[in-house]
Amino acid sequence: MRGRISLSIICGRCIVLALLALAAAATTCASGAEPYDAAFESPYPWARFLAEVFPEGLDPERSREPHTIREPGPDTANYPNSPDTIPRGAVYLETSPVFFTGAIAGVQPQMYNAEYLLRLGLTDRVEFRLFSNGFTWQAGGLGMGQTTGVAPLTFDTKIHFWEENRDLWLPAVGFEAYIQTPWGSPAFDSGTQPGLTMLFRNTLFWGLAAEYNVGVGSDSTQGGYTLVDVIQWSISKEVTDDFHLFVHGFQNQSALPRMAAQTVVGAGWIWYPNDRVSIYGNWGAGTDKSGPATTFQLGIAGSL
Secondary structure (H helix, E strand, O other): OHHHHHHHHHHHHHHHHHHHHHHHHHHHHHHOOOOOOHHHHOOOHHHHHHHHHOOOOOOHHHHHOOOOOOOOOOOOOOOOOOOOOOOOOOEEEEEEEEEEEOOEOOOEOOEEEEEEEEEEEOOOOEEEEEEEEEEEEEOOEOOEOOEEEEOOEEEEEEEEEEOOEOOOOEOEEEEEEEEEOOOOOHHHOOOOEEEEEEEEEEEOHHHEEEEEEEEEEEEOOOOOOEEEEEEEEEEEEEOOOOEEEEEEEEEEEOOOOOOEEEEEEEEEEEEOOOOOEEEEEEEEEEOOOOOOOOEEEEEEEEEO
C-alpha cells in the first residue's frame, strides 16, 4: 500500500510538471519568444544583478525608472501596509526615531522605541523586508522594573498580486508574511511569532484613497500564545503633491508587530520635500481598556 501511495505521488508530480512545461511552451510559441527583461539595461548595478538572480517577465520596465519614495510611499507612516511593492533593485530605509506608547492598563507601562524597516525590491512584485522596534525603553510598573534593550528582529516579505480596477471597483491586492524572531534583548523576547496579511487599496471619491489589511497575527501579551484576527485601515487625502493627510486605526494589532491586543484610532500626515525623502508623523489613542492612552510617532524614510 505504501509503495502504491508513493508511486501515485510521483506520477502526480510528473503530470503537474508536464502540464507546466506544456503551458510554458505554448506561451513561448504564442509570443514568438520569451519576454525581454529590460532590467538588464537598468542604470542601477544592483537591479541588473537581481535580474540575473530573480528573473521576471512581468512589467520589467519599472526597474529602469528613477527610484522615488512617492510611489510607493512609506509603509511605516500609518498602521496598514500598502499592497504596492518597490521596484527591483530599489532600497527603502524607513526609521522612526520617536515612537512613544502610553501605558496600557494591566498590560504594560509606557514605552519608547526607535523602530526601523529596511525594504529591498527583489523583483517588481516581491519585496524582502527587515523590521524591528529597535532601541526600546520601558518604564517601571505593573511589577516590572525599568528596562532598556533592543527589540527582536522580524523577517518580512510582501508580494504584489495585481493593480486596482476602478471600473469594476476591484482593489489593488497584495500579500504579506512575517515572522518575529527571538533575536533581541531577553527582556523583550516574546518568542517566535508569525503573521499573515492580505493587503488592499481602493481609490475613493473626492481624491481619497483607502488602504486596509485583513489577516492573522499572534498575541503573547495575555499570558499565552494565541492567534488573533488583525484588521487595520487608513483613509488618506493628497492636500498637495507634497503633503498628505490621513486618519487610520487598527484592531488587535498593527500591520507590523509594534503593538498588540488593543484597538487604536488616530490621524497623521506625510510630507515629501523631494522625490527621495519623506517625513511623517501620527498620533493615536486606544478606544478600549486594552489600548494605550496615547501613541505618538515621528519618522523619516528615504529611497536609496
